[in-house]
Amino acid sequence: MFMGEYNHTIDAKGRVIVPSKFRETLGDEFVVTKGLDGCLFVYDNNEWTAFEEKLKSLPITNKEARQFVRFFLAGAASVEVDKQGRILLPSSLREFAALLKDVVLIGVGSRIEIWSRERWEGAASFEDMDAVAEHMADLGLSI
DSSP states (O other), X not given: OEEEEEEEEBOTTSEEEOOHHHHHHHOSEEEEEEOGGGOEEEEOHHHHHHHHHHHXXXXXXOHHHHHHHXXXXXXXXXXXXXXXSEEEOOHHHHXXXXXXXXXXXXXXXXXXXXEEHHHHHHHOOOTTHHHHHHHHHHTTOOO
16 A cells, blocks of 8 residues: 655656655556646556556447546556665656646545646645545545
8 A cells, every 4th residue: 555745857868766654565567648637647567457458348339438548547657666765767758747846645535646746746736635534425535
């Protein structure tokens, strides 16, 4: 399970350090793809395979299902960790998530999210958490 928040920078070549706590679970090769809310999603190979299977099960006759599959698979890239613990993020993914210099990597259970610091600061407004918690109860999650 991934958890925690780590601040890093992207170098001029588009490389970012993956925190060692994350690398322990991810291994030396894993998948990065477009994520929701303007960030990138990072999956270890087992989680990615499980996600791919779910995507394959969506009906090809449903337009929204086709769009959903395209969104995640067309931008997906297999990345490898170098000796310094960095990965090279493809330019298309950096552009999608507006990753220029300062980034935040956060662990959110089965995946990691990579955010531009600016977007993360806007998205990480947890002022309405009482209301959100009430809606989570409707989804079967109680604290």
